[in-house]
Amino acid sequence: MEERILKVMRAVFDDTTIGEACSQSNCEAWDSLHHLVLISDLEDEFHVEFEPEEIAQMQDFKTVKEVIQSKL
Amino acid sequence: MKYFIFRNQTVEPLWAGCDAAFSGYGDISCFDREAERLVWFYMVPPGVATQVADEVETYFEKLQLVGRQIPDERPLIVFTLVSTANTLIVQNDRKLLQAIDEFNHRVTDWASGKPNVKVVDFHDFTSRFDKGQLINWKFYFISQMVLNPKLAGEFGIWWRRKERELDLERKKCLVLDLDNTLWGGVLVEEGVTGILIGDDYPGKAFLYWQQALLTLSKSGVILTVCSKNNEADVLEAWNRNPFMVLKKEHFAAWRINWRDKATNIQELATELNIGLDSMVFVDDNPAERELIRQTMPMVEVPEFPKRPYELMSFYDHLVEHYFSIYTVTGEDLNKTEQYKQNAQRAAAQSTFTNIDDYLSSLGMKLTIMPLDEFNLPRAAQMTQKTNQFNLTTHRYSESDIRQLVAERCLVYCLSVSDRFGDSGITGEIILRPCGDKTMEIDTLLLSCRILGKGIEAAFVDTILNRLADNGITTIKATYIKTPKNALVADFYDRMGFTLIGKKDDTKQYILALGEKRTIKKDFYDVTIK
Numbered sequence: 001m002e003e004r005i006l007k008v009m010r011a012v013f014d015d016t017t018i019g020e021a022c023s024q025s026n027c028e029a030w031d032s033l034h035h036l037v038l039i040s041d042l043e044d045e046f047h048v049e050f051e052p053e054e055i056a057q058m059q060d061f062k063t064v065k066e067v068i069q070s071k072l
Numbered sequence: 073m074k075y076f077i078f079r080n081q082t083v084e085p086l087w088a089g090c091d092a093a094f095s096g097y098g099d100i101s102c103f104d105r106e107a108e109r110l111v112w113f114y115m116v117p118p119g120v121a122t123q124v125a126d127e128v129e130t131y132f133e134k135l136q137l138v139g140r141q142i143p144d145e146r147p148l149i150v151f152t153l154v155s156t157a158n159t160l161i162v163q164n165d166r167k168l169l170q171a172i173d174e175f176n177h178r179v180t181d182w183a184s185g186k187p188n189v190k191v192v193d194f195h196d197f198t199s200r201f202d203k204g205q206l207i208n209w210k211f212y213f214i215s216q217m218v219l220n221p222k223l224a225g226e227f228g229i230w231w232r233r234k235e236r237e238l239d240l241e242r243k244k245c246l247v248l249d250l251d252n253t254l255w256g257g258v259l260v261e262e263g264v265t266g267i268l269i270g271d272d273y274p275g276k277a278f279l280y281w282q283q284a285l286l287t288l289s290k291s292g293v294i295l296t297v298c299s300k301n302n303e304a305d306v307l308e309a310w311n312r313n314p315f316m317v318l319k320k321e322h323f324a325a326w327r328i329n330w331r332d333k334a335t336n337i338q339e340l341a342t343e344l345n346i347g348l349d350s351m352v353f354v355d356d357n358p359a360e361r362e363l364i365r366q367t368m369p370m371v372e373v374p375e376f377p378k379r380p381y382e383l384m385s386f387y388d389h390l391v392e393h394y395f396s397i398y399t400v401t402g403e404d405l406n407k408t409e410q411y412k413q414n415a416q417r418a419a420a421q422s423t424f425t426n427i428d429d430y431l432s433s434l435g436m437k438l439t440i441m442p443l444d445e446f447n448l449p450r451a452a453q454m455t456q457k458t459n460q461f462n463l464t465t466h467r468y469s470e471s472d473i474r475q476l477v478a479e480r481c482l483v484y485c486l487s488v489s490d491r492f493g494d495s496g497i498t499g500e501i502i503l504r505p506c507g508d509k510t511m512e513i514d515t516l517l518l519s520c521r522i523l524g525k526g527i528e529a530a531f532v533d534t535i536l537n538r539l540a541d542n543g544i545t546t547i548k549a550t551y552i553k554t555p556k557n558a559l560v561a562d563f564y565d566r567m568g569f570t571l572i573g574k575k576d577d578t579k580q581y582i583l584a585l586g587e588k589r590t591i592k593k594d595f596y597d598v599t600i601k
Contacts, residue, residue, distance in 0.1 A: 025467070028555050031459055033084045036211065040085070040221040052214050 005065055008045050012038045023060030042068065076107035078138065080114045082217040086227045096523040097216075100134050101431070110142060112150040115218045116172060118207075121165030128153065128171040132178045137430060144188055149238065151194040152176045190238055197230045243293075243372060243394040244346050246285070247337055249355035250299035250306060250328075254282060254318065256380060259305055270315035274380035281383040282317035288387075289322055293395050294344065297326035298336045298353070333360055334367045352394050431525060431595045434490040438530060441601040443483035448473060450497045451485055454517060459556040461528065462517040463549070463563065480505050481514065486531050488522050498522045499531055503539070511539060512548040523559075530596040532567060533589040538600060540585040547585060553577035 002020065010018045013029035024030045030038075039055050042048075042064070048071040050058070058064045075092040077083065084094060092111075093104050103110065114131055117124060135150065142148060153172045183189040198206060201223065208220040219227070251258045255278045256268025268275040269282070289295045295318065299306065306328050310319040325343050327336035333355075341348050349370040355361055356376045365373050372394060377386045443451055452470040459465070468476070477483060486499030498519035503511045518528050536547065549564050554577075561579075565571065569581035591598060 031556070032215070032457055033082075036082075036215050036217070036221055037085045037088060037224070040211070040224075044222065049210075052210060055214060 001068070002065065004045060005042070005061065005068065008041050009038065009061070009064075012041055020061045025059075046072070048072070073104050073107045075109050075111050076104040077111045077113050078103065081117060081219075082215050083113055083115075083219070085217070085221045085224050086219060086231075088224060089228065090231075096525075097521045098134075099523065099525060100138050101525055102523075103138070105142075109147045109149060110138070112138070112148065114151070114153065116153055116155070116168075117218060118212065121168045125165065125168040125171040128168065128175060132175050132182075134430070135179070136182070139182070139186065139189065142188075144186075146188055148186075148189045150179050150183065150189060150191050152179065152191060154194050154198045192234055192238075196234075197227065200226075237392065243352050244350040245294040245296060245324075245340075245344065245352070246288070246390075247296050247298045247340060247351055247353045247371075248285075249357065249360070250297060250301060252356040253354060253376070254278065254285075255316075259301055259309055264305070264309045264312050267309065267313065269313065275315070277380035277383050279315055279317065281380075281387060284384070284387045286317055286322060288391065288395060291395070294324045294346075295322055296340050296344070297323050297328060298333050298340065298355075299326075299328050300330055300333075301328050303328040332363070334363060337364065337368060337371060352390070354390075428595075434525070434595075436488065436490045436525065436527065436596050438527065438534070438596050438598045439487045439489075439601065440484050440531065440534060440598065441487070443473070443477060443485065447485045447497055451483060451500055454497070454500050454519070455515060458517040458519060459554070460520050460559050461523055462515075462554075462557050463513070463560055464515055464552045465554050465557060466515050468515075476502060476504070476514070482511070484535060486518070486527075488527060495519070495521055499527070501532070501535055503535075506548065509544055510546040510548065511544055513550070516549075526592070526595065528563070529567065530591050530598060533591050534598050534600060536583075536585060537588055537591075540588070545585055547583040549581040549583070551579040551581070553579075 006018060006020070009022060010016050012034055013022075013027060015027075015029060018027065022030070024035075035055075035058075039050055039058070043050060046068055048068065050067065050071075054067045058067055073091060073093055075087070075090060076095070077087065077092055078095045078100060080098040084092075093107065095103055112135055116128060131153070139148065153175050155169055155172045180191055183191045205223065206220060207218060208222065211217045211221050248254055251267075254269075256274045257266060259267055262268075269278045270276065271279075285295060297306075307320065310316055325340050327340060329336070333353075337348070337351065337353065341351065347370070348368055351370075352372040352374065353361070353364050354374065354376060355364075361373045361376070364371055374386075374390065374393070377383055441447065448470055452468055452473050455466060455468040455473075473483065482501075482503040484501050485497045486501075487497045488495045488499070498521055500515065500517050501513065502515035504514045506512050516532070518531070539547070547569075549569055551561065551564060553561065564579075564581040564583075567583075569583045571579060572582050573580035
């Protein structure tokens with residue numbers, strides 16, 4: 001699951017070095033538009049839907065993972 | 073920069089992977105003049121239909137204003153508006169549908185008089201999806217995206233195809249075979265009345281095909297014939313077969329003989345004084361097609377359908393690939409008069425002659441208010457989210473901002489509205505006292521939504537005047553470069569500040585507050601609370 005998330009993140013941010021420490025504050029590419037694309041791609045990857053409140057929370061790898069886990 | 077995209081909604085995810093920059097939301101006052109192509113990609117926003125209709129009615133004027141500012145040879149690609157009745161909160165509205173149709177008609181007319189303007193029918197894309205797929209309200213509400221971001225992949229594929237069509241040179245001339253191409257059967261075997269064209273299938277398919285080709289010739293495409301036949305037989309067939317639509321007078325030239333087709337096509341090109349690269353060769357015989365492909369690679373040779381009923385789709389294919397109206401060449405027949413009429417209409421319709429008129433027509437209202445408990449969350453959020461128009465990019469939480477206030481910083485929020493709506497709080501400035509009469513601009517930011525209308529200057533000037541009234545004499549300011557804020561790299565220079573220091577990614581400025589700074593009252597109605 002971690003790998004699947006990272007795979008999506010690496011594709012969206014176009015950066016193969018992205019790891020589990022990635023967050024909005026340390027990743028330049030993670031702006032509001034890429035956030036939107038990330039959310040949309042994660043929804044497709046895991047066949048889940050995120051609520052707007054969750055989308056706002058998902059600002060780093062850790063919360064992204066937690067929110068997805070809560071849905072599976 | 074390949075594309076500069078004028079837009080009124082969030083569309084960036086659709087253009088992922090393209091080298092593109094975007095206008096402010098609904099803004100036309102500044103754009104990248106060096107972009108290879110300009111794209112007009114407006115979408116009908118959701119909302120109350122009558123209000124949306126009023127807004128849609130302004131799009132064409134805005135587009136014309138853009139058209140007047142770009143050089144004649146710079147390509148401008150205009151997406152038609154799609155009647156997204158499905159994205160409206162309220163019931164479909166006649167006035168709105170009319171406004172959409174009106175825009176599309178006017179754009180098509182306008183483009184026919186401008187060789188650099190090409191129109192892309194966006195319905196071609198949206199018609200493939202149903203309403204539930206086209207808009208995803210969740211993404212609309214969180215990011216103002218009218219088109220579902222999940223369609224980004226499909227959009228990309230569609231756009232790349234459109235782009236190839238746009239790049240194609242329109243061909244000038246069709247070279248047509250006769251037997252089993254323009255009619256069914258072989259003339260020398262069946263005779264003038266035995267060939268298949270007319271009422272029943274397959275004759276009817278050939279009849280429609282000829283009628284379609286006649287229409288094409290009226291739009292300026294040159295029709296010629298290259299056929300292995302006896303010329304006298306063909307002349308007789310043209311003359312005597314009652315169902316024949318395409319006759320002698322519709323062909324600009326022909327080679328009807330028993331020589332090889334390559335030689336004949338070369339002769340046709342010479343006779344008509346056109347290049348081989350503007351010819352399309354249509355023949356049912358694969359051997360002839362192969363010969364031309366091998367010997368004359370510049371001539372386009374499409375595959376020919378195996379069954380007569382496929383001729384209609386084949387015709388669409390021809391038009392789309394070789395004779396598409398995307399490139400209106402300007403030398404087409406009957407165009408001159410149309411150009412004149414359009415120019416007159418454009419003159420009568422346009423009410424904005426320059427950017428200033430446009431700005432003053434917006435009725436912009438700027439409201440500047442000090443920080444309070446209600447706007448505090450938004451003030452913090454903007455420091456977190458704003459990247460482009462952000463001079464220092466200091467990120468603050470709500471408690472950070474409370475701390476700044478405790479340190480006697482001044483925090484002002486800006487809210488902007490115009491006749492199309494209220495954008496809410498979209499600007500912020502934080503000033504830090506340093507000494508008695510000096511303040512430093514700690515943070516200055518504006519949401520990209522309101523950029524390009526000179527609001528930034530009006531906002532800052534108003535604040536500076538207020539500070540001067542309160543006895544402040546000197547303002548210090550800093551620009552800190554980030555990967556995203558190049559837009560404002562020289563903002564303070566433009567505002568008349570003096571550069572006093574430069575180190576790595578930081579520029580320091582100073583400004584002595586003297587005379588009152590003038591705010592263009594015609595454009596901005598500024599209130600400070």
